[in-house]
Amino acid sequence: xxxxxxxxxxxxxxxxxxxxxxxxxxxxxxxxxxxxxxxxxxxxxxxxxxxxxxxxxxxxxxxxxxxxxxxxxxxxxxxxxxxxxxxxxxxxxxxxxxxxxxxxxxxxxxxxxxxxxxxxxxxxxxxxxxxxxxxxxxxxxxxxxxxxxxxxxxxxxxxxxxxxxxxxxxxxxxxxxxxxxxxxxxxxxxxxxxxxxxxxxxxxxxxxxxxxxxxxxxxxxxxxxxxxxxxxxxxxxxxxxxxxxxxxxxxxxxxxxxxxxxxxxxxxxxxxxxxxxxxxxxxxxxxxxxxxxxxxxxxxxxxxxxxxxxxxxxxxxxxxxxxxxxxxxxxxxxxxxxxxxxxxxxxxxxxxxxxxxxxx
Amino acid sequence: xxxxxxxxxxxxxxxxxxxxxxxxxxxxxxxxxxxxxxxxxxxxxxxxxxxxxxxxxxxxxxxxxxxxxxxxxxxxxxxxxxxxxxxxxxxxxxxxxxxxxxxxxxxxxxxxxxxxxxxxxxxxxxxxxxxxxxxxxxxxxxxxxxxxxxxxxxxxxxxxxxxxxxxxxxxxxxxxxxxxxxxxxxxxxxxxxxxxxxxxxxxxxxxxxxxxxxxxxxxxxxxxxxxxxxxxxxxxxxxxxxxxxxxxxxxxxxxxxxxxxxxxxxxxxxxxxxxxxxxxxxxxxxxxxxxxxxxxxxxxxxxxxxxxxxxxxxxxxxxxxxxxxxxxxxxxxxxxxxxxxxxxxxxxxxxxxxxxxxxxxxxxxxxxxxxxxxxxxxxxxxxxxxxxxxxx
Numbered sequence: 001x002x003x004x005x006x007x008x009x010x011x012x013x014x015x016x017x018x019x020x021x022x023x024x025x026x027x028x029x030x031x032x033x034x035x036x037x038x039x040x041x042x043x044x045x046x047x048x049x050x051x052x053x054x055x056x057x058x059x060x061x062x063x064x065x066x067x068x069x070x071x072x073x074x075x076x077x078x079x080x081x082x083x084x085x086x087x088x089x090x091x092x093x094x095x096x097x098x099x100x101x102x103x104x105x106x107x108x109x110x111x112x113x114x115x116x117x118x119x120x121x122x123x124x125x126x127x128x129x130x131x132x133x134x135x136x137x138x139x140x141x142x143x144x145x146x147x148x149x150x151x152x153x154x155x156x157x158x159x160x161x162x163x164x165x166x167x168x169x170x171x172x173x174x175x176x177x178x179x180x181x182x183x184x185x186x187x188x189x190x191x192x193x194x195x196x197x198x199x200x201x202x203x204x205x206x207x208x209x210x211x212x213x214x215x216x217x218x219x220x221x222x223x224x225x226x227x228x229x230x231x232x233x234x235x236x237x238x239x240x241x242x243x244x245x246x247x248x249x250x251x252x253x254x255x256x257x258x259x260x261x262x263x264x265x266x267x268x269x270x271x272x273x274x275x276x277x278x279x280x281x282x283x284x285x286x287x288x289x290x291x292x293x294x295x296x297x298x299x300x301x302x303x304x305x306x307x308x309x310x311x312x313x314x315x316x317x318x319x320x321x322x323x324x325x326x327x328x329x330x331x332x333x334x335x336x337x338x339x340x341x342x343x344x345x346x347x348x349x350x351x352x353x354x355x356x357x358x359x360x
Numbered sequence: 361x362x363x364x365x366x367x368x369x370x371x372x373x374x375x376x377x378x379x380x381x382x383x384x385x386x387x388x389x390x391x392x393x394x395x396x397x398x399x400x401x402x403x404x405x406x407x408x409x410x411x412x413x414x415x416x417x418x419x420x421x422x423x424x425x426x427x428x429x430x431x432x433x434x435x436x437x438x439x440x441x442x443x444x445x446x447x448x449x450x451x452x453x454x455x456x457x458x459x460x461x462x463x464x465x466x467x468x469x470x471x472x473x474x475x476x477x478x479x480x481x482x483x484x485x486x487x488x489x490x491x492x493x494x495x496x497x498x499x500x501x502x503x504x505x506x507x508x509x510x511x512x513x514x515x516x517x518x519x520x521x522x523x524x525x526x527x528x529x530x531x532x533x534x535x536x537x538x539x540x541x542x543x544x545x546x547x548x549x550x551x552x553x554x555x556x557x558x559x560x561x562x563x564x565x566x567x568x569x570x571x572x573x574x575x576x577x578x579x580x581x582x583x584x585x586x587x588x589x590x591x592x593x594x595x596x597x598x599x600x601x602x603x604x605x606x607x608x609x610x611x612x613x614x615x616x617x618x619x620x621x622x623x624x625x626x627x628x629x630x631x632x633x634x635x636x637x638x639x640x641x642x643x644x645x646x647x648x649x650x651x652x653x654x655x656x657x658x659x660x661x662x663x664x665x666x667x668x669x670x671x672x673x674x675x676x677x678x679x680x681x682x683x684x685x686x687x688x689x690x691x692x693x694x695x696x697x698x699x700x701x702x703x704x705x706x707x708x709x710x711x712x713x714x715x716x717x718x719x720x721x722x723x724x725x726x727x728x729x730x731x732x733x734x735x736x737x738x739x740x741x742x743x744x745x746x747x748x749x750x751x752x
Contacts, residue, residue, distance in 0.1 A: 024476035031475050038477040186383035190390060200732035201725045202689035208707050209725070212717040216404045217397045297493040304696055311496055318503075331500045335492045342491035 053332070064323060076326040077333050080317045084333075087153015087308055093145065096137045097156055103130065131167070149227040153308035155337065157227075161299040161309065165234040166292050172235065173242030174281075178272060180243065181250055191243075198240035203298050206233045211305040230302050238295045245287045249280035282356055289349035293342050310334060401718065408715070416714045417442070423709055425700045427616050438710050445705035446727060452622055452701065453688040459627035460687060461680075464634025471639050482635065489632035495693055497629055502621035502697045512608050521601050529615040530602035537596035543589045550585045554578030618699035622691065630687045637683060641676035642668065674746050678739050685735050689728055702727060 025035040056071025059078075067073035077084065086094055107122050107130070138160070140146030152160065179191030198206070210233035214224060224232075253276055261271040281288070303312030314330040317323065371377060405412060417439040424434050429447045432440055470482035489497070507526060509516070515525040523530040554574075561574035590597065602612030645668050653663040694701035695708060702724055711720045 024474070027474070034473070034475050035477050038475070038481055041481065184379050184383050184386075187386050190386065196733070197725075197729065200729040202692040202703070202728055204692045204695060204703055205707060205721060205725050205728065208703070208711075209721050212711065213721060216401045216717060218404075219400050220403070220407075293491070297491075300493040300495040301693070301696075303495075311493065311499070315499065327504045331496060331504050334496055335500070338493055338496065339488065339491045343487065346491070 064326075072329050072332070073326055074329065074333075076317075076323050076329050080320075080323070083154060083317055084310070084313055085155050087157055087313060088151040089147060089153070089156065090145075090151070093147060096144065100134055100137050103133065127167070149225050152227065154313045155310045157302075157307065158296075158299050158310040161227075161231060161234060161302060162292075162296045164231050165238050165295045165299070168235045169239040169242055169295070170288070172239035174246050174277065176239060176243035177246035177250060180247055195240045195243050198237055199244065203234070203237050203301050204304060206237050207301060207305050209233065226305070227307060230305060230307060234295065234299065234302075238291060238298075241291050241294070242288065245284050245291055246281065248287065249284035250276065252283055253280050285356065286349045286353050289345055289352075293345050296341060296345070297338065310337070410715055412716075412718070414719055416716050416719070419714075421710065421713070423713065425705055426698075427619065427700055438714065441710055442702075442706050442723065445700060445702035448700050448705070449688070449691055449694075449702040449727075452619060452626070452691045452694065452699065453684075455623045456626040456630065456687050456691065457684050459623065460630040460634055460683070463627060463631035464683075465638055467631060468635035468638025468642070471635060472642060486632045486635050489629055490636075494625065494629045494690055495696060498622060498625040498693055498697055501625045502618065506617040506621050512604060515604075515609075521599070523602055523604075523609060526617065527608060527614075528617045529620045530609045530612050531615065532599040532601050533611070533613045535598050535600050537598065539593040540596040542593060543586065543597070546585050546589045547582070550578075550582045554582060557581075616699070618694070618697050621697060622694050622699050626687055626690060630683055630690070633683050633686070634680060637676055637679045638672075640679075641672040644675045645671045677742060677746075681735055681739055685732055688731060692728075 026032045052071045054071075056069050058067040058069055058071065058073050058075055061067065061075045062079060064073065064076070066075055082091070082094075086097060089097065104126075107126050110116060110122050111119060111126075136142055136144065138147070138152075139149065176191050176195055179187050180195060182188045182191070207230060210229040211226065214229045214232070218224065257275055257279065258271070261275040266274065299309055300311040302309050303315065308316055311334055314334045318327045318330050402412075418437050420435055421438045421441045422434050423441070425432055425441065425444055427448060428444045429451065430440075430444060432444050467482045467485055470478050471486070473479045473482070509524060509526045512523075512525045512527055515523040515530075517523050521532045557572075557578050558574050561572040565571055600611050602609040602614075649667050649671065650663060653667045658666065691701060692703040695704040698704060707720055707724045711717060714720070
């Protein structure tokens, strides 16, 4: 018995830092070589990147001549920050955008803090009154000077397009999903055709259609703003994708829920609004937020029809003769901003998923 | 009186009558909307002097395209330009799908690695790439990387045969000399024989339970015959290498920078989604399957090949084709960096010249719609084929 024990030897330590290293990085020759390869990869990628972005970068100055060291020239971003964030919006009117941001920020924080009262009211305010405030504050009216949408741009425009797309496409998507699952064949076929057509074509063709074909559809004299045309395109496009997500949730509902609500005598709309949708939307929240992230990223495409969104304005600023040759800085900055927004959304969705998990 | 009213009531509140009523209303509204749009469009087109119809397709296009896979010149018709754009789209989608699959599967498997560092690197790749808009990535590779490359004289080179500079990527071209056709015939023959070997091996295994190394035998057969025939015919296949002549490269195959940037960005971006699909698919195979396979004494590589991969593939393939479709649709972003794809050539230049917005955008949308519906048809067939008996 004792000889067998000797042959096996003591167990390998799996505790502590050394144990962790041995278990996760150097368990055998194959794993060790992979680890070394990984370290090498990090070595050739990370130090130059860190040097370029932080250590060798230029932060202070006002012209391109101040960018003396090897690294990134963040002065380029600094000097154009107003354009990048607000586009050509008149400087003296910028407080209007900031005011809207402030309302959004305060109500957003209120909604995120757990265990506060009246969250429903704040949510209703955000969905019903806030959009009206936005329209008046941003485009003018009620004594405020009108600002044409062609002056809108930068991150502000990106947020407007994404925000409108997200807020309007969800109800349309829910209606389309209900329509597609309807027992009335005409409704179901029409909704299916609508959804499949929008889902089958790339957004860029939708935007081309919005800018070239919409004017033909309208009666004489009616001329939509370019931004509104793009918004309509983005809205229908994302509504079709959301419809499929919502339909997934509707299909996943157990049949008993439908039967039980019919048994207590609820009409179709009450059954949907009170029983089915609250549960099925909750089930597909991660997928819905995934669609929102996709919409947010897709807003960059509006630059092909000549709107200067965040990416468009960064492209535009890079062609300024005073700042030629700083496209790297522009793209890295844009990528960082987009990444923060998208990652925050996906992080929030994961958190929400855990919180709403009723353990079914 | 009483009975008449209740009759009317039961008619009005009858479920199926209500259904028909609602459907008629919906149909009426949709028809009204379409009628409104059509009349407006007809009047607007009349006012602008636009003739509807597809006659313009036969007219000379009078513009040139930077990259064409078929014969094309400004004297060709608009229909030719449509075909050129379509082929360019399919080309970029094809190459993109190939690379996205390779990178995606590698990263997806890396994320499941027991090696902590490798798994984290793969995770970082996925989280970074999929949270940055594709258009930004395309711009980055095109304007910040490829446009900033050195001139042809200072090209980056690999083994004197691949050259990368600001004019594009130059790769060797294969030239087939005399007698090379026999090699192809032999190649086809060995491939057919290999398929036969696979079928035979499968039947024999079903009958006797013995395994035959069909994969190794057929690989050896195909490669062996290929090299022997190559040697026997005196190597009729050669490579034409790109060479620096004057200010630019001659010979070989030139891939324009737009194509390189677009393919690269599409492949890297889509790979981050494919990696998640692959990871999900492998994780969907329950642990009991691996344990059961181990307990009947299968070796590790056989467990992977016979138990895990076939089951994981059933989960992976449908979302994977969805990603392929997304990549194809996303290739339309080519328009933003002036790669002559379907959207840029046809919905851009041709539309600008002819003004036939409805016909042209209809055709372009039709192409993508056809690809989508065709793919989902294939997927439905695949799902039916892969369905295990007794599964829901």
